[in-house]
Amino acid sequence: MTLIDKIAWIHLEQGSILSTRSHGKDAFYLPGGKREPGESDVETLVREIDEELGVAIEASSAQRFGTFEAQAHGRGDGVLVRMTCYTADYHGTPVARSEIAELRWLTHADRDRVSPVDQIIFDHLLDLNLLLAHPE
Template identity: 65%
Template sequence: MGQVIDKIAWINVVDGKILSTRSKGKDVYYIPGGKREAGEGDIDTLVREIREELTIAIIPSSAKYVGTFEAQAHGHSLGTIVQMTCYSADYRGTPAPSQEIAEIIWLTYADRDRVSAVDKVIFDYLSREGRLL
C-alpha cells in the first residue's frame, strides 16, 4: 500500500445539508479539517484546523466520533490514501472563510460529484444514516 494521509474532519450537518469548503486553487469541495501536527490528538487537531479554516471555536467537550473513512487522495498519485477521522461538535462564532478558503457552501447528497473521493464515502455513509438529503 502507498502513503496514508492522516486527516481529521468536522461533520456539521444542518437540515440535511453538510458544511463544506473549497480551498483557493482547488476544483472540488472538502469537508473542513486537516492534518494533525506533531503531538496533537484528534480533538486538538479538530479545534486548530476549524479555527484556521472557518474562524470559529469548536467546543472540545461536545466532540463526538462519527467514523473513520478511507479513499484515494484527491490530486495525489495512485495508491496514496487519505484516512479521514470525523467528528461532529458544537461551536461558537459564525463560520467565515479564512485566508486559505475560497468558499463555504452547504451541500446535499445531490452534490456528491462535486467533492473529493473520501468525502464521497462520507456522503454515502451520512445518506445511509438518513442525515444527508
C-alpha cells in the same frame, strides 16, 4: 502506499453539510486538516476549524463519527487519505479564512463535487438519513 492522516468536522444543518473549497482546488472537502506533531484528534479539530472557519469548537462536545479511507483527490495512485470525522458544538459564525476560498452547504446531489473520501462520507450520511438526497 502513502497515507495522509486528516481530521474533519461533520457539521449538518437541515439535511445539508458544510463543505469548503480551498483556493486553487476544484473539489469541495469537509473542513479540517492534518494534525501537527503531538496533537490529539480533538486538538487538531479545534485548531483547524478555527484557522479555516473562525469558529471555536467546544472540545468537550466532540464525538467521533467515523473513519473513512479513499484515494487522495489530485494525488497519484497509492496515495490514500484517512479521514477521522467528528461532530462537535461550536461558537461563532463560519466564514472562509486562511486557505479556504468558499463555503457551501451541500446535499448528496453534490456528491460529484467532493473528494473521493468525502463521497464515501456523503453516502454514509445518506444511508443514515442525515443528508438530503436533493436540495429541498
